[in-house]
Amino acid sequence: MFDSPLSASAYEVLAVEPGADHETLRKAYRLRLRQTHPDTGGDAAVFVQVQRAWELVGTPEARAAYDRGHGFGEAPAPEWSGWRPPAARTDTRPRARSYGHPGGWRRERYLDLVREWVGRGVSIADPYDPALVRSAPHHLRRLLADALAEEATARVVADLGMGYTVWHDVLAAGRDADPDAKIDHIVLGPSGLYGILSEDFGGPVRLRRGEFVGDGVPGAPIAELLASMRSIARAAGVRFSGAIVVLPDEDVLEPIDEIGKVRGVRVAIVSRSALATVLRRGVTGARDIGGNEVFDVRTRLQQTVRFA
Known part of the structure; x- marks a missing residue:
């Protein structure tokens, strides 16, 4: 929190x-x-x-x-786990097939903009220093928060195993697509094909008519996710089983909140610790994918996906 x-x-x-x-x-x-x-x-x-x-x-x-x-003392800790890249993994168990760089686009954008904010030619010893981040403009802190959220989700889905394939930082498809529109993660497995949004609003938020509302909510996150999913579905000739929005554990009242259909797509709001459970069992009422269809969908997406 x-x-x-x-x-x-x-x-x-x-x-x-x-x-x-x-x-x-x-x-x-x-x-x-x-x-x-x-x-x-x-x-x-x-x-x-x-x-x-x-x-x-x-x-x-x-x-x-x-x-x-957190940068309030005279000297920050030499290593601060909250805003650092994860340590190298030593677990050798089979992992999900993974493509793309989770959080990469937003991390790069954050690094560019934080240097611009501090001033060109000014050396920054540590762009993730807690005191520096805390004093940065809100839009910079949001970029970093979203990058960290995407990286945390990527670690969860990687542990689902070899039966799953995940694409990270996928650009929306089509000539009319917003060039900055993307899907944080697309996950394909026996329970279905899901578009996933990793979010961090900095605290609890409310839902109203199938959308997040609150002072810390930028735009219409669920609607934007569904629009990007539709563009990928049309371009690849696939059908998504549902959409999942992942939030930090402390920012949800219920670990799994299946809110029904939004614009014809089943949507679930889940805590990060409950994500693996949802992806293994599927969203209630969502269509499973099995047999040769998994290979067909994977091939179609591989031929279509472009990364941010």
Whole structure:
């Protein structure tokens, strides 16, 4: 919750300055508990955030570790797991066939724009330094958050095994397609063919009439995903079984929320930890793909897919 480039810091959740003394911090925590408690009309999701924030900064030891890791201390930690590329994998089990570079387009865009924001000719020791990222404009932090979300999803689908094929960062097809429109992931397996959007809005969001709504929601993410899926389906001559939107675990109330059909396509909103379960069993009511059809669909997509 607090490791996303878009999420509020523990201090922002508690409504205090990072330099506040412990007694001020403790009073702010108790006040925020009263303000956000569901029994007094508060938001349950924010109430949980307040408790989590106190766990992170409520003791001197925890606060010192949090400050170092998030750029509030005098010197950042030498390695900060939240915004770093994953470590090299040593697991040798068979993995899903994978094509493309998950999060690559957005990471490259972030690196270009953060250097432009800092200033041409200015050396940046670490473009992922927590203090630097925290101070960056919102659109830069969103690029990084989305790149990290795509990379996290890619790690999940890779572990599905050899029966699955996944394409990452797939450009929408067709002459009329938006040149920047893409599908984060396309996953083909026995349970079906799915278009997947990996998102991180920096906190919980609401659904209204089959679309995300809220101040942190850019555009119409579900509608844009479905439009890109339609373009690929037409170009490759395939049928998608459904669409899946993956959110961080702490940003969903239910790990799996199948919201029914949106524009004729079955859509599920799932937590990252529940994604493998959904892809193995399929979205309820979605069409399975088996036998020779899997090979036919894979061949068609291989001939059609272009990467961002």
